[in-house]
Amino acid sequence: MVEWRYIAKGARAVPEPMATPFVWTTACSGSLVLVIAFDLLGALDRTGLALAALSVLAALVGTLGRFVAAPGTALLCWALLNVFAAHPTGELSWAGHRDPGWVACLLTAALIGTATARVWYARAAYRRITPFDGAA
DSSP: OOOOOOGGGSOOOOOOOOOHHHHHHHHHHHHHHHHHHHHHHTOTTOHHHHHHHHHHHHHHHHTTSOGGGHHHHHHHHHHHHHHHHSSSTTOOOOOTTTHHHHHHHHHHHHHHHHHHHHHHHHHHHHHHHSOOOSOO
8 A cells, every 4th residue: 555645744854953053153143133233222321121132132143052152152142232331431341240140141041942842843753753743
């Protein structure tokens, strides 16, 4: 007996994450664009807003890469936030009361983005290879 199957219905591999240098380049350029946009809007005096936007960016960029890329993503976002959005502008500095929290926030966002993407892809791959009987 011949069983017809659509080619698109076959098992497909889980998408491979992007290379770490590409993820870091995306994080750096995206952070720079966000900081420039906040500067043009005159909102850089509110570092909490910039931190929230960069955290969302870190989570989105985290969906592209591996877990290994998350610390670098967080540090690149923090460096651009620290150099351009925090006082004194243009100098990389470490404020012991503020910067550990910023780095932790950005790292958590990048890890959450990466974990979400890995679970999403694994779940989609599982659904593709398991038979669906329609009774659920």
